[in-house]
Amino acid sequence: MAIGLALAAALVYGAADFFGGLASRRTPAAAVVVLSQIAGIAVLALAWLALPGHFYASDIMFGVLAGVAGGVAIAALYAALAVGRMGVVSPITAVVGASVPVIVGLSSGERPTVAAMAGLAAALVAVTLVSAGAGLRRFSFAERGVGLALLSGLGIGALYVFLARGHPDAGLARLAVTRIVSMALLSSYVLMRRESLRPAPDSVRLILLAGALDMSANILYVIATRFGLLAIVAVITSLYPASTVFLARIVLRERLTATQWIGVVFAAWRRRAHCALRALASRLGTQRSERRPDVQLRLHAFNHGVREFGCRGVASEVAGGGSAVDGFERGFVDRGRWRREDR
Numbered sequence: 001m002a003i004g005l006a007l008a009a010a011l012v013y014g015a016a017d018f019f020g021g022l023a024s025r026r027t028p029a030a031a032v033v034v035l036s037q038i039a040g041i042a043v044l045a046l047a048w049l050a051l052p053g054h055f056y057a058s059d060i061m062f063g064v065l066a067g068v069a070g071g072v073a074i075a076a077l078y079a080a081l082a083v084g085r086m087g088v089v090s091p092i093t094a095v096v097g098a099s100v101p102v103i104v105g106l107s108s109g110e111r112p113t114v115a116a117m118a119g120l121a122a123a124l125v126a127v128t129l130v131s132a133g134a135g136l137r138r139f140s141f142a143e144r145g146v147g148l149a150l151l152s153g154l155g156i157g158a159l160y161v162f163l164a165r166g167h168p169d170a171g172l173a174r175l176a177v178t179r180i181v182s183m184a185l186l187s188s189y190v191l192m193r194r195e196s197l198r199p200a201p202d203s204v205r206l207i208l209l210a211g212a213l214d215m216s217a218n219i220l221y222v223i224a225t226r227f228g229l230l231a232i233v234a235v236i237t238s239l240y241p242a243s244t245v246f247l248a249r250i251v252l253r254e255r256l257t258a259t260q261w262i263g264v265v266f267a268a269w270r271r272r273a274h275c276a277l278r279a280l281a282s283r284l285g286t287q288r289s290e291r292r293p294d295v296q297l298r299l300h301a302f303n304h305g306v307r308e309f310g311c312r313g314v315a316s317e318v319a320g321g322g323s324a325v326d327g328f329e330r331g332f333v334d335r336g337r338w339r340r341e342d343r
Contacts, residue, residue, distance in 0.1 A: 002228025006236035009220035014243020016213035018251075021244070023199070023206035030195040032207055033074060037183045039211025040218075044176060047219050053173030059166040063174040066162035067181025073097075073155025075189050076148045084145015092149040093156065098238035100157020101164070105231030112229060160234045163218070164225035175222055179215075 016036075023032045053059075080089045106112075159178075166174045190197065199207055217240075224233045 002224045002233055003236060005220050005224035006228065006233045007239075009217045009224060009237045010240040011243045012213050012217035012220060013237065013240035015247060016210045016217060017240065017244045018247040019206045019213065020210035023203040023210060026200040026203040027207065028196055030078070030190045030193070031197045031199055032203075032210070034183070034186050034190055034197060035199060035207050036211030036214060037179065037186065039208045040215030041179065043212045043215040044172060044179065044219070048172055048176075051171045051219075053171030053176060054167070054169055055173045055177075056167040056170055059170040059174040060177055062162045062165045063177025064181050066159050066174070066178040067185065069155045069158035069162060070178065070182045071185030071189070073152045073159060074186060076152035076155060080145040080148035080152060084149065089145050089149040089152075092146065093153040094238060094241065096150055096153025097156030097160070098235050100154060101160045101234030102231040104161050105229055105234070108230075110229045110231050112231060157234075160221075160237070161230065163222055164230045164233070168226060172219065172222065175218055
């Protein structure tokens with residue numbers, strides 16, 4: 001169940017990024033992010049009717065931390081995109097954001113199976129390749145924007161971790177606190193930069209749709225973390241750029257680079273490899289269990305664990321939509337200017 005929810009979250013995140021990227025072509029990206037955050041509140045209110053939340057002290061704390069992490073992530077991402085190449089900033093942000101929950105999950109005692117570990121490795125490769133495009137051909141750690149991209153990735157990874165923490169009966173309370181804090185921080189950031197929040201008339205629907213999809217993906221992710229391991233759920237969710245590039249390919253007829261196609265293959269192989277290894281383990285376990293009942297007991301526990309295990313939050317509208325598709329570069333315009341150094 002957790003894997004299915006995480007995959008659904010990745011698909012919906014990718015769709016949110018796609019429509020957010022389209023809106024950013026006509027409206028400043030800062031306005032798209034802030035206004036889509038507001039639109040997401042309506043979705044959260046409707047979901048609250050089905051999954052009412054309870055505000056425990058721990059969830060308020062983790063919600064505030066998640067909101068701060070998301071605000072830092074998006075601010076650092078804006079700064080990185082303003083001075084660096086998108087093809088470099090994007091994969092760094094995506095990989096670091098996916099790696100942080102894995103490190104935290106494993107260090108806190110999570111023990112994925114061999115199949116799951118193989119899937120994690122494939123997923124991290126897929127995230128890198130799908131989000132990179134052709135930008136890593138001339139990569140150097142010394143170039144501008146790398147440090148800010150690392151900071152943004154750490155913020156996104158922390159967001160994934162904090163959204164997965166808290167009381168199991170909190171429902172969507174933690175997400176509500178996160179959205180309030182992130183909106184306050186992002187609005188303050190935009191006002192400090194004196195950015196315009198006025199959307200273009202033809203982009204209002206796209207902004208509303210992006211905000212609704214983004215909050216829906218957040219809800220799916222939070223629910224998935226209740227049923228699965230953080231390391232698994234977060235990495236699967238981080239595959240959202242694949243959804244974005246496919247929508248760009250289908251709707252906008254944009255071409256995928258060879259690197260991105262390889263990344264998509266890795267993303268698909270991650271799921272198939274996990275299923276194949278699980279089937280092999282089940283077959284071997286069934287053969288041995290005929291002679292050893294204790295193996296059958298452990299096999300049952302293993303299969304139960306596989307069924308049970310599986311982050312953007314506020315930064316998803318920009319981190320995926322602009323990073324996965326070269327055509328979205330126009331969405332990351334700093335007062336009408338964009339540095340296309342990677343062309």
